[in-house]
Amino acid sequence: MEGFVAVTDPSWYERLCRKPGPCDANFWRPSTRRFNLAPGTPFFFKLKAPHHAIAGFGFFVSFTVLPDWLAWDTFGDANGVDDLDALRARLQRIREGARIAADPLGQIGCCLIAEATFFSPETWVVPPDDWSPRTQTGATYSLDAGEGQRIWHECLGRVGLPARRTLPGVPERPRYGAPTLHRPRLGQGIFRVQVLDAYGRACAVTHEHSLPVLEAAHIRPYAKGGEHTVANGLALRTDLHRLFDRGYITVDDNHRLIVGKRLREDFANGRSYYALHGQPVETPVHPELRPAPVALAWHREHTFLG
Template identity: 45%
Template sequence: MKAFVGITDNNWFELLQSQPQLEEVNFWQPSGSRQFRALQPGELFLFKLHSPNNYIVGGGIFAHATRLPISLAWESFGIANGAWDLPQMRSRVARYRRQEEDRRADYTIGCILLEQPFFLERPAWIPVPHDWKPNIVQGRSYDLILEPGLSLWRQVQSALSISQRMHDEIPQYGEPQLVRPRLGQGTFRVLVTDAYERRCAVTQEKVLPALDAAHIRPFSEGGEHSITNGLLLRSDVHRLFDRGYVTVIPENHFEVSRKVREDFHNGRDYYALHGKKIWTPSDTGFQPNKDHLAWHNEKIFKI
């Protein structure tokens, strides 16, 4: 198992540390030119402040890395981006890029999505490993089985032993092991968007601002934030799906209720899609859960 120690903006850290009970954070990179590939889901991402504060001050469980328009990153994570609002976030991106700020620009940024973040109080800060080099720009990986990664792992365990919130997430004893990240709403949205290759499962629409990640079984009804409980839908189709005017049967075919015509005396464009097989992710592990689809058919769909 590996950990990545990422150099962290002090303002980003301080703002997020002040927020109670965050489920997820977006550790964003301003250039967006390369996608982060140093970790696999369930490994540890740690925050190191800029020099001269050569300390590890927190971290989170890595869930996903991607590149997003800054508008979608803000819609998905809000203040969990480490900024008070979108204009402030856009201003920081422009400053890091050494560009004049363009208020209309929808910058593409790198996004490292972390679940169950933790932020250490000053007495618990961890000095960087002895082999840390001052010329490191973004960060570096450590193998937690070998030194100095093993010592780093033990220090993280010790620091987290006082954090009840993380007590059940990261093993307090023994060798490091992958931790299944519990996804938040923002990460769910991005994972579903990427799993469906940024196109609507029903209409094939690819205009990203028009697409939503829909829960098949709502979170309030026992559904979970997982790709298999999600569909990427055009926003109007999403609203109809949530209200039961359309559904997807377990065989992955789209169906439109007769109630669309009865209630609105219209719906021609939707009925043209009736019976169509939806587009699903090529990874079979991301396919819609058939039990959740059956639940939607039986509990939500208007007969």
């Protein structure tokens, strides 16, 4: 298995290390150029000069391109800055120094990192001894042997993974076992981005594409046992999201919108929404991303008012 050692700005680390972890983090890039890693790949944060250390790690989930305002709206200070103006100022400085043209739509590349954990300075990990100072963005290392294996084991040790016990006379086995791709637990921010991307950044009911009014709705709320997974989400326009959460609308097993009688009874209106009754609800192309039938059934039973 491979991991990726990413060159990290110390100020990004300093802002993120204040957050209790593990947490979602947006490892943004000033360019929108595609960045490909396998989901679940360990992602190590190696600080730039004057530091020379790995200050934490997380797990790569996906790469996406977002308008800078949406990156801030979704991840807030998990972008490693204090506010949107600070994000834009830092982007401008980096682009000027690297001679990178700004995207005309204000979009940036976003590496979505789950379960990001940061170490205190006294527990930073020594980076690979073959690290080249000319490396500008990062490098891939095998975690099965050599320096990659060392930093992987040391990072796992920082988060308290227990050593395996051995019996007397039995040769000691590798402390952490063979590396395997990890399916990280996602937070609210990554959930939102992945749901919107899965639905083509359009409302599943109205096909509205205006990002400021699109939201990721949990079918079964996280507080009531639902997960931050695309199969437990729907991309909905803001007003439909609120109606869905409050039980005035739901989705049947045939992926059609159901507008309940209670909307008319409670508000003596709802004319514009009843026109959507029976409307097909668009679902993602990939079957594993489509709404889970068990989640939809839960919503109809426990949230829908009828």
